[in-house]
Amino acid sequence: MYKILKKTQYSEKVYKFRVQAPQMAKKAQAGQFLMVRADKQGERVPFTFADWNPEEGWVEFIFMVIGKTTQMLATFQEGDRIQDLTGPLGNPTEMEDGSWCVIGGGVGLAIAYPVARMLKSSGHDVDVIMGARTEDLLLLTDQFRELVGDEHLHITTDDGSVGEKGVVTLPLERMCEAKSVDHVFAVGPVPMMKFSALTCEKYGVPITASLNPIMVDGTGMCGCCRVTVDGKTKFACVDGPDFDATKVDWNDLRARQGSYRTEEGQALKDYEEATCACHK
Amino acid sequence: MPQVNGNKPVFGTRVPAREEPPHVRATNFGPVDTGYTREDAIAEAHRCLNCKKPLCVQGCPVGINIPGFIQKIREEKCGEGLDIVRESSMLPSICGRVCPQENQCEGKCVLGKKGDPIAIGQLERYLGDNSRHKAKEVMCRYKNGHRVAVVGSGPSGIACAAELARQRFEVTVFEAFFEGGGVLTYGIPEFRLPKSIVKREISGLESLGVNFEYNAVIGRFADAQDLYDEGFEAIYVAVGAGLPKFLNIPGENLPGVFCANEYLTRVNLMKANRFPVYDTPTKHGKNAVIFGGGNVAMDAARTALRLGAEKVTLAYRRGEAEMPARRAEVHHAKEEGVEIMELVSPLEFVADENGFVSKVKLERMELGEPDDSGRRRPVVIPDSEFEIPCDVAITAIGTNANPFANMIGDVKLNKWGYIETDEDGRTSDPRIWAGGDIVTGAATVILAMGAGKKAANSIAKTILGE
Numbered sequence: 001m002y003k004i005l006k007k008t009q010y011s012e013k014v015y016k017f018r019v020q021a022p023q024m025a026k027k028a029q030a031g032q033f034l035m036v037r038a039d040k041q042g043e044r045v046p047f048t049f050a051d052w053n054p055e056e057g058w059v060e061f062i063f064m065v066i067g068k069t070t071q072m073l074a075t076f077q078e079g080d081r082i083q084d085l086t087g088p089l090g091n092p093t094e095m096e097d098g099s100w101c102v103i104g105g106g107v108g109l110a111i112a113y114p115v116a117r118m119l120k121s122s123g124h125d126v127d128v129i130m131g132a133r134t135e136d137l138l139l140l141t142d143q144f145r146e147l148v149g150d151e152h153l154h155i156t157t158d159d160g161s162v163g164e165k166g167v168v169t170l171p172l173e174r175m176c177e178a179k180s181v182d183h184v185f186a187v188g189p190v191p192m193m194k195f196s197a198l199t200c201e202k203y204g205v206p207i208t209a210s211l212n213p214i215m216v217d218g219t220g221m222c223g224c225c226r227v228t229v230d231g232k233t234k235f236a237c238v239d240g241p242d243f244d245a246t247k248v249d250w251n252d253l254r255a256r257q258g259s260y261r262t263e264e265g266q267a268l269k270d271y272e273e274a275t276c277a278c279h280k
Numbered sequence: 281m282p283q284v285n286g287n288k289p290v291f292g293t294r295v296p297a298r299e300e301p302p303h304v305r306a307t308n309f310g311p312v313d314t315g316y317t318r319e320d321a322i323a324e325a326h327r328c329l330n331c332k333k334p335l336c337v338q339g340c341p342v343g344i345n346i347p348g349f350i351q352k353i354r355e356e357k358c359g360e361g362l363d364i365v366r367e368s369s370m371l372p373s374i375c376g377r378v379c380p381q382e383n384q385c386e387g388k389c390v391l392g393k394k395g396d397p398i399a400i401g402q403l404e405r406y407l408g409d410n411s412r413h414k415a416k417e418v419m420c421r422y423k424n425g426h427r428v429a430v431v432g433s434g435p436s437g438i439a440c441a442a443e444l445a446r447q448r449f450e451v452t453v454f455e456a457f458f459e460g461g462g463v464l465t466y467g468i469p470e471f472r473l474p475k476s477i478v479k480r481e482i483s484g485l486e487s488l489g490v491n492f493e494y495n496a497v498i499g500r501f502a503d504a505q506d507l508y509d510e511g512f513e514a515i516y517v518a519v520g521a522g523l524p525k526f527l528n529i530p531g532e533n534l535p536g537v538f539c540a541n542e543y544l545t546r547v548n549l550m551k552a553n554r555f556p557v558y559d560t561p562t563k564h565g566k567n568a569v570i571f572g573g574g575n576v577a578m579d580a581a582r583t584a585l586r587l588g589a590e591k592v593t594l595a596y597r598r599g600e601a602e603m604p605a606r607r608a609e610v611h612h613a614k615e616e617g618v619e620i621m622e623l624v625s626p627l628e629f630v631a632d633e634n635g636f637v638s639k640v641k642l643e644r645m646e647l648g649e650p651d652d653s654g655r656r657r658p659v660v661i662p663d664s665e666f667e668i669p670c671d672v673a674i675t676a677i678g679t680n681a682n683p684f685a686n687m688i689g690d691v692k693l694n695k696w697g698y699i700e701t702d703e704d705g706r707t708s709d710p711r712i713w714a715g716g717d718i719v720t721g722a723a724t725v726i727l728a729m730g731a732g733k734k735a736a737n738s739i740a741k742t743i744l745g746e
């Protein structure tokens with residue numbers, strides 16, 4: 001069992017947990033993830049390390065509430081214990097020298113933030129592009145602003161409710177044009193990563209995408225997280241999660257992410273009905 | 281009880297197994313074979329000739345004194361019988377259930393020449409399930425002060441840990457999952473190997489003083505150097521074969537197409553059959569098609585049946601006779617309603633309008649010249665394409681080496697990525713031993729167990745400087 005030392009709420013649906021895990025804290029690196037099984041009936045779900053401290057023996061992850069597991073996790077309080085925590089898993093993000101642009105969309109912003117922070121703290125110039133359909137779906141805006149400063153933060157929304165109206169490739173294209181970026185890191189919905197990759201390819205700027213397929217074991221045993229990269233089958237949990245975004249088969253990834261749409265909806269509905277105050 | 285005539289056999293046929301009726305068991309995860317009763321076991325034991333040169337023992341990879349333990353069953357001294365088994369095998373309840381006996385002990389039994397060989401597996405299982413040790417396990421309170429790390433809690437890791445603990449070593453088993461047992465837990469289904477048996481073996485180890493650390497993916501969570509720094513003097517690596525192979529055909533990544541490891545892990549470990557009480561989902565297809573002919577394929581097919589598939593088809597490249605699965609599994613699967621489609625090979629998975637797999641295109645094969653393994657190689661029959669409906673597809677065509685093989689420590693691998701060892705399990709690193717599937721490639725429980733025991737003895741000798 002792994003004790004929650006600190007719970008931080010960033011917005012209605014976004015939380016950070018600091019969990020006691022001394023050995024894991026010694027080994028964690030930027031871009032790696034851990035797998036959480038909240039309770040004995042729980043599913044194993046992956047989250048990227050947001051921070052860790054080997055001296056104090058804890059790791060942190062940020063999560064957004066989207067389905068049953070994350071909804072349940074959000075009810076955990078400081079002092080509560082998470083059933084299982086496994087990690088670190090996956091390969092660390094390679095942080096080449098030069099200036100970086102980190103692009104995040106939706107729940108991907110929770111993954112993008114620690115990467116941006118790590119890049120920044122290791123002395124890189126970092127621009128961040130945040131994208132969402134509408135203002136309400138942006139997360140960690142203040143944290144990103146504090147990290148890179150207003151002039152390096154670019155926000156786009158489909159409906160123009162905040163920032164530039166449009167998609168993340170608009171500011172990305174300008175940066176590529178101005179040759180102000182050497183590397184791009186993208187994580188978010190498939191179309192966002194796909195079009196970012198196309199833009200970068202056009203300008204010959206290398207782009208890494210952090211892929212988030214469904215996982216079961218996270219150790220290369222089950223093959224659930226397989227993705228097609230450069231025509232070859234790769235396992236995101238052991239070969240990734242970072243891959244050259246220009247080589248990823250996006251249709252494959254998108255289809256596989258949706259494998260359990262019906263079941264996930266059912267699980268969430270059951271859970272909401274069981275825990276909702278009006279049913280008690 | 282049947283009349284018996286001294287030690288002489290009276291039957292050419294074995295006492296039949298006690299199996300649940302196929303139409304009943306195919307709808308639940310309860311045990312298919314409920315095991316011999318006392319009377320069954322004694323009667324079967326009386327058939328054994330107690331051979332002077334027992335061929336059966338030659339067929340057992342760990343050389344169990346088979347006539348010895350059978351004799352004890354006959355004398356109704358089952359505790360002593362169990363002790364005899366445990367001299368060579370740690371896991372009689374498990375091996376008795378899952379060994380491919382027809383190729384091993386029972387395949388060699390002299391009685392098999394004329395009639396049925398002795399049901400050695402059933403008898404071994406009977407002892408494991410129903411008796412207690414006579415020889416008291418020394419509860420090793422007093423440790424010898426030497427620490428050994430075992431990586432992986434499958435049969436190989438378990439056997440190594442047990443042997444070392446008996447020799448008073450302080451052993452910690454590091455396991456990537458939240459539960460121990462390896463393939464015994466997440467691979468082989470409940471209806472064939474109840475998880476309570478695996479749990480019992482693990483708690484037996486705990487009472488011997490073995491320490492288990494779960495959620496510990498060695499290679500990431502800690503590596504060999506960290507373990508040495510913590511005071512471990514030797515490491516036994518038993519991480520299994522891991523990484524599944526794929527068919528590499530179009531449509532293989534469609535939702536609804538699984539590899540057997542995923543399908544079985546979702547059900548056996550994560551209890552997806554009890555979704556939504558348990559959070560992990562799986563797909564309950566109407567038409568499940570499984571590709572492969574080994575134990576893994578059989579387990580997947582029979583699991584699909586139990587999850588409610590109306591039709592389960594097992595598609596195999598060769599003929600039924602060439603299937604590497606245990607005979608009992610093929611027999612049980614067919615009885616339960618799994619249809620075996622011989623001599624076919626998949627070409628492509630086709631999606632429906634929602635993007636889920638709905639059909640598979642196949643082509644027919646015929647058997648040609650024998651290949652290196654001596655089995656006749658399947659060859660495509662031109663223009664023989666056809667398709668069948670398929671909303672759950674499961675591939676069970678083998679595995680590649682576990683990717684953590686040399687992340688744990690810097691050990692020499694062979695060209696396929698498996699760890700190279702000598703007879704005793706020593707790797708190129710003098711402090712690291714390895715065994716089980718990560719050395720041999722996917723093999724059997726008994727071989728993995730045997731390797732663990734052998735390595736334990738070698739580790740003990742090396743550390744104690746004998």
Ligand SMILES: Cc1cc2nc3c(=O)[nH]c(=O)nc-3n(C[C@H](O)[C@H](O)[C@H](O)COP(=O)(O)OP(=O)(O)OC[C@H]3O[C@@H](n4cnc5c(N)ncnc54)[C@H](O)[C@@H]3O)c2cc1C
Pocket residue numbers: 033043044045046047048049061062063064065066067068069070071107110111211212213214215216241257258261264265268
């Ligand atoms: C390597 C990796 C790192 C991630 N890091 C973060 C992070 O730092 N913060 C964060 O908020 N989210 C992260 N995610 C996504 C996170 O795992 C999902 O949001 C979470 O699993 C949703 O679970 P749920 O039960 O609440 O939702 P569900 O209703 O079960 O699922 C909603 C969606 O989440 C995804 N998902 C569901 N189950 C799994 C699973 N077992 N494995 C992977 N994805 C799944 C699917 O795309 C699904 O459609 C990461 C995913 C991966 C693969």
Ligand SMILES: Cc1cc2nc3c(=O)[nH]c(=O)nc-3n(C[C@H](O)[C@H](O)[C@H](O)COP(=O)(O)OP(=O)(O)OC[C@H]3O[C@@H](n4cnc5c(N)ncnc54)[C@H](O)[C@@H]3O)c2cc1C
Pocket residue numbers: 219378379380431432433434435436437454455456457460461462463464467468496497498499518519520521522544575576579606682684715716717718722723724725726728
């Ligand atoms: C579905 C199925 C059915 C089978 N049926 C039979 C049968 O009927 N009869 C038979 O004899 N054999 C059968 N086998 C084969 C048999 O189960 C294996 O040969 C045997 O389990 C191998 O044992 P092992 O200890 O080497 O590895 P495994 O049982 O694979 O155990 C390896 C363990 O190591 C853990 N691990 C992996 N990486 C790490 C890491 N980095 N750090 C920590 N832990 C790690 C894994 O989680 C696992 O628990 C079957 C296999 C499968 C998959």
Ligand code: SF4
Pocket residue numbers: 339340341342343344346369375376379381384385386400401404726
């Ligand atoms: S361990 Fe396996 S091969 Fe050996 S006697 Fe038992 S069932 Fe037969």
Ligand code: SF4
Pocket residue numbers: 327328329330331334335336337346347388389390391398400
């Ligand atoms: S070969 Fe058969 S009959 Fe002879 S000892 Fe072994 S089990 Fe008994």
Ligand code: FES
Pocket residue numbers: 214215216217218219220221222223224225226235236237238
């Ligand atoms: S999650 Fe199982 S292989 Fe990657």
